[in-house]
Structure formats: structure tokens, C-alpha cells
Amino acid sequence: MLRFLRIQHLAIIDSVEIEFDPGFNVLTGETGAGKSILVEAVGLLLGGRASADLVRTGEESAAVEAIFDNRGDEMIVRREITAQGRSRAFINGALATATALKDLSGRLIELHGQHEHQTLLDPSTHLLLLDAFGDLSALAAPTAAAFEVMRAAADELARMRAAGKDRDARLELIAFQLAELDRAAPVAGEDDELAAVRQVLANAERVERLCVESYVSLYERDDAILAALGSVWRRVAELASFDPQFQPYVDAREGVKSQLEDLAMFLR
Numbered sequence: 001m002l003r004f005l006r007i008q009h010l011a012i013i014d015s016v017e018i019e020f021d022p023g024f025n026v027l028t029g030e031t032g033a034g035k036s037i038l039v040e041a042v043g044l045l046l047g048g049r050a051s052a053d054l055v056r057t058g059e060e061s062a063a064v065e066a067i068f069d070n071r072g073d074e075m076i077v078r079r080e081i082t083a084q085g086r087s088r089a090f091i092n093g094a095l096a097t098a099t100a101l102k103d104l105s106g107r108l109i110e111l112h113g114q115h116e117h118q119t120l121l122d123p124s125t126h127l128l129l130l131d132a133f134g135d136l137s138a139l140a141a142p143t144a145a146a147f148e149v150m151r152a153a154a155d156e157l158a159r160m161r162a163a164g165k166d167r168d169a170r171l172e173l174i175a176f177q178l179a180e181l182d183r184a185a186p187v188a189g190e191d192d193e194l195a196a197v198r199q200v201l202a203n204a205e206r207v208e209r210l211c212v213e214s215y216v217s218l219y220e221r222d223d224a225i226l227a228a229l230g231s232v233w234r235r236v237a238e239l240a241s242f243d244p245q246f247q248p249y250v251d252a253r254e255g256v257k258s259q260l261e262d263l264a265m266f267l268r
Contacts, residue, residue, distance in 0.1 A: 002109055004067040009059040011037045044079045047102035052085035068108045215267040
């Protein structure tokens with residue numbers, strides 16, 4: 001039960017304190033006197049939405065405080081709102097959230113407005129009224145349970161269909177990747193070969209310079225290696241006529257010459 005209400009700087013109210021007597025209390029006043037603001041102030045104590053527009057013009061903050069009789073225990077609830085729209089709530093002096101106020105409101109007070117009869121125009125409220133009027137709770141409970149089972153089955157079916165679509169998409173991706181691998185036709189050791197080619201390409205300018213220099217040394221200089229080897233082989237042949245141990249080198253002369261010529265062609 002609401003026993004005491006204090007409001008400061010809320011809307012058009014500067015400051016007001018109201019003590020409620022046990023039993024039925026009536027507040028009367030002309031239009032614009034602030035009766036609705038009192039109800040809105042109580043709504044703030046019950047976790048209602050706070051807004052900077054509620055703070056009285058020219059004031060830094062507004063506050064609403066109430067004392068409730070909760071089954072013999074006294075409970076003090078306070079709500080503060082700043083001009084910037086920030087809000088703080090207290091229950092018996094301790095900070096509390098708006099959610100905590102809403103959870104508490106069901107045990108402290110009930111608010112009924114003049115337009116509550118308009119809920120009859122909301123079709124979502126009709127079913128409960130009809131069930132209550134027809135005393136159909138015994139039938140409604142198993143029906144609701146069966147509906148929940150059906151809805152859970154429908155959700156599971158939708159999940160499985162989504163999983164099936166996801167599986168088909170994965171299979172399509174895997175098939176595409178396999179086709180790409182088949183077109184690439186990878187072979188064992190290909191990585192090493194590609195690494196070697198990459199190294200050559202990365203040093204292409206230096207490789208070309210070394211090839212040119214080596215070819216010139218073998219063929220084109222005045223003291224070219226292949227030309228100089230001719231005189232070397234003649235001397236080795238002459239040595240072989242005196243000492244048979246040089247003969248194997250003479251026999252290998254054509255092979256060495258052929259390898260050097262192949263090297264020169266490759267360098268070119």
C-alpha cells in the first residue's frame with residue numbers, strides 16, 4: 001500500500017508531499033492541476049520510462065520518493081532523473097535497476113487507467129476471456145501443450161531444411177574445388193620445381209648476365225676456353241706417346257669437348 005509520496009521538480013510540480021490515509025483516498029482538481037502527473041510519478045517508481053522532458057524547466061534534476069507498506073514492512077523507493085535524461089533508482093537506499101523496480105511493482109501497487117476497457121478491442125485478449133468464461137482451462141492446457149510440441153517440430157523441420165540447403169551448398173563448393181584441382185593436375189614434387197623456377201625468375205637479370213659472361217669465356221674471347229683446350233689436348237696426346245698413363249685422358253677428350261659445347265649452347 002502507498003503511504004507517502006514526495007515529488008520534486010517533476011513537470012509542472014515544484015515540490016509536493018502527500019500522505020495517504022488507510023482505506024479509500026480521493027484526489028480531485030481541475031484540468032491541468034497535476035493529477036495525471038501524480039500517477040506518472042508513481043509509474044516512474046514502478047520502473048516506467050524516464051525522460052529529460054519530465055524535469056521541470058530550469059531545474060537540474062527531478063526526484064520522486066515513496067513509502068510503501070509491504071505486508072507490514074516499510075519500503076522506501078526513490079527515482080531521480082537528471083536534465084540530461086539519466087536516471088537512478090534506489091530501494092531502501094540501495095541502488096537498483098529499472099528492471100528491479102518493475103519486478104517489485106507487482107507486490108506494491110496496481111495502476112488502473114480510464115482507458116483500460118479499450119483492451120477489449122485487442123483480439124489477442126479475447127481468447128483468455130472466452131476460455132475463462134467457458135471454464136475451458138482443463139481443455140486449453142493440453143491444447144497449448146500440443147501446440148508447443150507442434151511448433152517445436154516445425155522449428156526442427158525448418159532447421160533440418162536449412163541444414164540440407166547448407167549441405168548442398170557445401171557439396172557444390174567441394175565439387176568446384178575438386179574440378180579446379182583436376183584442371184591444375186598437380187604432381188608429386190611440383191612444389192620444389194615451382195620454387196626453383198621462381199628462384200630463377202626472381203634472379204633473371206643476374207642469370208642472364210652470368211650466361212653471357214660464361215658463353216663469351218668459352219667461345220668469343222681471344223683467350224676462349226675451348227680454343228685454349230685445343231693446345232692442351234695436343235700436349236696431352238704428346239705426353240701419352242711417352243707415358244701410357246695419359247692415354248685415358250686423351251680418350252676422354254671428345255666427351256669433354258662435347259659437354260663443353262653442349263654447355264655453350266645451353267648458355268646461349
